[in-house]
Amino acid sequence: MKKERKxxxxxxxxxxxxxxxxxxxxxxxxxxxxxxxxxxTTLAISVNFVHGILMIVANRRxxxxxxxxxxxxxxxxxxxxxxxxxxxxxxxxxxxTTNLIAYDAAISNLVIFIGxxxxxxxxxxxxxxx
Amino acid sequence: xxxxxxxxxxxxxxTQEDLADIIGVSRQTINAIEKEKFDPSLPxxxxxxxxxxxxxxxxxxxxETK
Numbered sequence: 001m002k003k004e005r006k007x008x009x010x011x012x013x014x015x016x017x018x019x020x021x022x023x024x025x026x027x028x029x030x031x032x033x034x035x036x037x038x039x040x041t042t043l044a045i046s047v048n049f050v051h052g053i054l055m056i057v058a059n060r061r062x063x064x065x066x067x068x069x070x071x072x073x074x075x076x077x078x079x080x081x082x083x084x085x086x087x088x089x090x091x092x093x094x095x096x097t098t099n100l101i102a103y104d105a106a107i108s109n110l111v112i113f114i115g116x117x118x119x120x121x122x123x124x125x126x127x128x129x130x
Numbered sequence: 131x132x133x134x135x136x137x138x139x140x141x142x143x144x145t146q147e148d149l150a151d152i153i154g155v156s157r158q159t160i161n162a163i164e165k166e167k168f169d170p171s172l173p174x175x176x177x178x179x180x181x182x183x184x185x186x187x188x189x190x191x192x193x194e195t196k
Contacts, residue, residue, distance in 0.1 A: 001154055067155040068171045069162055129162040 001065075008062040015055040022048040069129060077121035085114045132191040136164045138182045153177050 025033075026044040034040040066074065089110050096105035139149055139160075146164075150157040153174060162168035170178070170190075179186045 001151070067159050068174065069159040069168050070156060072168070126158070129158065129167050 001067075004065055005062075008058070008065050012055070012058040012062050015051065015058045019048065019051040019055045022051045073122060073125040073129065076125055077118055080121050081114060081118045084117055085110065088113060131169045132166060132193055133163065134189050135160070135178065138184070138189065139164075142182070149181075152181060 022044070026041070026048045029044050030036045030041045063071070063074065092105050092110065095101045139146070144152075146157045146160045150160045153160070154177070155174060159168065159170075159174075163170050175186050175190060179189060182189065
């Protein structure tokens, strides 16, 4: 179980880093590396998309290797994160469309919110069962 | 659910880590079961029962929560 867990964790870390790296290339490449070349931009976005899918597959594999308590902890955290992401995301969007905030709502802010919420909830739930 | 897991583990001189490895769960799960913060699944309860050669109802006692 431990060997399998290490292998799954290593794979997830590998695909997450490669997804982040290809995302950075797809984001900054058109402006700083290949001067808005459409074919290269499309290729970079496609490579990033494929790496994203492989990251999800690695995450699923790790999740399926969790034991019953870990699954419970992560499922509770995921359920709350999903609910909060929908509610906070739509409120954030409304704040933008009604011009109650001076700047445009950015998807990256929501992604950061989801990541931090999940991290905090997994920590809290893990401590609950410690 | 009440259980005698900690006592049985001590009788067999297993650490939480040892028991976790044998049963195929994490050490945190064994700890949570012993502290009665988490009820194990039926397959895990059966594996524990088989390991200690005792019926499940001798190891785990169900109590209705109020």
